Amino acid sequence: MPYYIGDVIQDQNKLIARTPEKFRESGIDVQISARVEGIDPARGEVSLQDGRIFPYDVLVMATGTSAFVPDMPGLDLPGVVSLRSLEDAVRIKTWLREKNAKRVVTIGGGFIGLEMSEALSAAGISTTIIHKDPLPANRWDPVLSQMMLEELQAQGVKFVGGASAQGVEKGTSAPLRVLTDRGDYEGDLVLLAIGVRPDANLARATGLKIGTTGAIAVNFSQQTSIENIYAAGDCCESFHRVSRRWVNVPLGDIANKQGRVAGRNIGGRPMTFDGIVGAQSFRLFSLQCAAAGLSEREAIAAGFSPASHVAWGSAMAPALGMRKIGLKLTADRSTGRLLGAQAVGAAGAVGRINALSVALWAGMDLDQVGYLDLAYSPPFSPAWDIIHNAAQALGRSL
């Protein structure tokens, strides 16, 4: 029987129902609050801090990520919290309720920080976002991030771009004050949403190969460099089908797939995890934001010569109304191969990026994308969808 280290719960919605007792009923021994001190791969043993030792035939590393915590004073003040685990979420909710919080200062304007502003707004709490770059969500093109910024402003979220947080101290009008090079901002809670790093410390100490990304290196069967140790989820790498490189993309759907592939291989029904295309989405109030594939910078790093085009249009036939959508496509100049796609819009952005994710998966070029057969109907698209228009316009420019 394999033991699992870390978070094996694939569906957080079921977490409350699936206590260790519930797992035990299914014959699965879950040890919570059990800190692993070391792994001895030669003996096939996991030793816990409390002295207990668990032998294994097969081991799965599922250690996930750690929240990245910047080096600045005041982060030990009560009310300064990271956002990574379910425990963090419970702690934040309790704090907000107990302090009757009205304003949160979030350090980090990536998609997690942005999603939090929406969740807090729904709870009647306003947010100030401190972000190092001028615009939110750096993965997206500035013209698309500009749409997000306008939505934040329309929804009453204060976005302080191009600002570097330098510390947290006690506030005067509110319990906490975040100091930045572009002014100080007070709030009842300070949320650190600067990103996460794969938690590969135990893997490194065990002698497992760590990839250039800092995450655990695996093969297409989710096996690490030691044959009977597998890894799955945010702590390990995935093969990016567009860049043909191993990357670390800590997203829940990828973790789910890797977990199932690892389980299949351990259980004797072998299969491979054939990789990712970097598909991702989030909702920002009334906007859908989605992306897949490579940014221009990533494309250059992967050896391509990228060209891009941003198309604007409506997610429905203009005769039925306008639902503004922007779509950026990136392709390789020499082959016309689609390399990346980003969309932001009032509707239809996620569906379009999903269609383009499949096109990226299949390695399609702009000639194909420009004439794809999509499910046209005026409430959902013009006869020439923005996908067609963007692909044809980019194709003409190559």
Added chain:
Amino acid sequence: MPYYIGDVIQDQNKLIARTPEKFRESGIDVQISARVEGIDPARGEVSLQDGRIFPYDVLVMATGTSAFVPDMPGLDLPGVVSLRSLEDAVRIKTWLREKNAKRVVTIGGGFIGLEMSEALSAAGISTTIIHKDPLPANRWDPVLSQMMLEELQAQGVKFVGGASAQGVEKGTSAPLRVLTDRGDYEGDLVLLAIGVRPDANLARATGLKIGTTGAIAVNFSQQTSIENIYAAGDCCESFHRVSRRWVNVPLGDIANKQGRVAGRNIGGRPMTFDGIVGAQSFRLFSLQCAAAGLSEREAIAAGFSPASHVAWGSAMAPALGMRKIGLKLTADRSTGRLLGAQAVGAAGAVGRINALSVALWAGMDLDQVGYLDLAYSPPFSPAWDIIHNAAQALGRSL
């Protein structure tokens, strides 16, 4: 300069703005209300009913479709109308306004008849739909059509399934009465929405090759069997990439693409139209309905051995709420290749069918579809999307 026969206006929204005069300003001579009597391909001449003769170097057949009109008495009564052209639409709107219409009887429960019930409902007019089959929209699986039926009923549309219309006569409580083998239904207007047939009469008379579908046969360059005569749109065939057969699918987006490909080839910048996968969608009040690829019946006719699975789920993560969606996938038993997809749901059905259309285009199998990288985010899908669940469940059953 080529002449165009039929409807060259690609975007009906611009119709009013683009009168023949407007076209002439762009150097395009548009003759409206000009009935073609014959084409002489040997001389390269088109002769009109009024005696005028137009010589051509290149000719494009864009004759579209004719509404299918059943053989029954009473169809010549005022207020019995087909729905095909913009003129039909104008006639219907005028009639409804002038008669202060309250109820319309629609013969035909395909997607056009269903879309009409929504449009009429928005105008405060109720609809009775007479349909030959027990459930609407035959292309969709009965369990998905059942969802449509429930939506019709919830929206106050009367659906009379399994009924054969036998004639129209003057009514008593309303101007018109439709007689069926399942009762008689009165209304201010009777709409024939039984389908369309490719209008290939002129092509046939000209000696152009007609396909087994009854539509004009073309090659991948939209050329007919006579080198300098092209065809585009509903009057001609398209290559179906899944069945590998030539089909006639009269949909506006396909017509647009074929028109552009014909134009490119005529204009000396050759390109091919690489076919369709049968992607299609319509909105039915609060439901999105979409499909792509082959039904089981079509799959068998194309030489496959199909198996299908219908999955039910939510278009968003259940923790955020339920938005019911049903997805049917059909695949080939021997190869696992995806052959078709149908979805009906409160949200996300069109986006998912678009992603699956691209998968059909690329010829993917269920193993690939089951692990596609899609843009996961709880407002838009669970971590395992219904696409993954359906593909894996169908794969297990093969």
